[in-house]
Amino acid sequence: MIRSMTAYAGSxxxxxxxxxxxxxxxxxxxxxxxxLKLPDRLRFxxxxxxxxxxxxxxxxxxxxxxxxxxxxxxxQGFIVNMEAVSALLAASEQIEKLMxxxxxxxxxxxxxxxxxxxxxxxxxxxxALGITRLVQETLVHFLDVREREGIQLKSxxxxxxxxxxxxxxxxxxRMPEVLLLIRNKLKDRIIELVAQPDFDRLExxxxxxxxxxxxxxxxxxxxxxxxxxxxxxxxPEPVGRRLDFLMQELNREANTLGSKSADKEMTQIAxxxxxxxxxxxxxxxxxx
Numbered sequence: 105m106i107r108s109m110t111a112y113a114g115s116x117x118x119x120x121x122x123x124x125x126x127x128x129x130x131x132x133x134x135x136x137x138x139x140l141k142l143p144d145r146l147r148f149x150x151x152x153x154x155x156x157x158x159x160x161x162x163x164x165x166x167x168x169x170x171x172x173x174x175x176x177x178x179x180q181g182f183i184v185n186m187e188a189v190s191a192l193l194a195a196s197e198q199i200e201k202l203m204x205x206x207x208x209x210x211x212x213x214x215x216x217x218x219x220x221x222x223x224x225x226x227x228x229x230x231x232a233l234g235i236t237r238l239v240q241e242t243l244v245h246f247l248d249v250r251e252r253e254g255i256q257l258k259s260x261x262x263x264x265x266x267x268x269x270x271x272x273x274x275x276x277x278r279m280p281e282v283l284l285l286i287r288n289k290l291k292d293r294i295i296e297l298v299a300q301p302d303f304d305r306l307e308x309x310x311x312x313x314x315x316x317x318x319x320x321x322x323x324x325x326x327x328x329x330x331x332x333x334x335x336x337x338x339x340p341e342p343v344g345r346r347l348d349f350l351m352q353e354l355n356r357e358a359n360t361l362g363s364k365s366a367d368k369e370m371t372q373i374a375x376x377x378x379x380x381x382x383x384x385x386x387x388x389x390x391x392x
Contacts, residue, residue, distance in 0.1 A: 119234030
């Protein structure tokens with residue numbers, strides 16, 4: 105299954121007394137690079153979440169963000185650290201003795217000081233299981249987005265493969281005529297320049313020249329690589345790196361075809377092939 109490396113998915117769930125939001129987003133990358141953004145109190149599940157994501161995603165720069173907030177439930181009161189309150193009031197009293205005009209503050213001001221409100225005890229196992237399940241559910245939607253985009257990428261690449269096969273077939277039909285034209289043109293030119301040409305030697309030189317200009321092998325390899333691209337696109341496992349390698353091979357053969365070309369039509373075919381290969385390469389950069 106072809107998957108894009110660009111995707112986004114988000115989910116939310118109530119876990120204990122928390123409402124937890126999970127967001128997964130990714131862009132293309134040569135390797136699997138996972139970044140986790142977690143509140144400090146949830147750092148204990150970072151390794152587990154990283155493992156869950158890496159099990160399903162083999163390539164791409166993935167960012168997983170986990171945010172949580174307390175649920176506002178009826179009858180739920182604050183847990184206040186009374187020892188901290190007493191210490192704060194005692195310190196305030198000492199400071200006020202040094203002030204010409206002490207400022208009063210309310211109970212709400214006291215609650216705003218760090219350490220006054222205490223977090224209720226949480227079941228770490230419940231939180232870990234709940235968040236892991238939430239990430240797994242988000243991954244399902246995330247992978248579904250990747251697969252839908254992958255189907256579109258596959259279709260675009262297959263279209264270009266068909267076009268390339270058409271150009272290669274045209275070049276193959278054109279090649280014998282091109283070689284014959286070059287052969288006759290050079291032969292006529294030499295006869296014009298040399299009063300008594302050595303036809304045996306001339307024939308040998310023409311054979312060597314036509315061998316240098318013959319691109320039959322390059323065309324055969326282009327056909328083979330295109331067929332391999334079409335085969336790889338049907339594979340169930342991630343194939344982005346293999347396709348990237350095939351693009352390099354296709355580009356090498358197209359360059360050789362262009363450098364050996366001694367005909368305007370063949371040169372144009374080589375250019376069209378290179379344009380299609382570059383278009384495919386840009387699409388393949390985004391395939392897992």
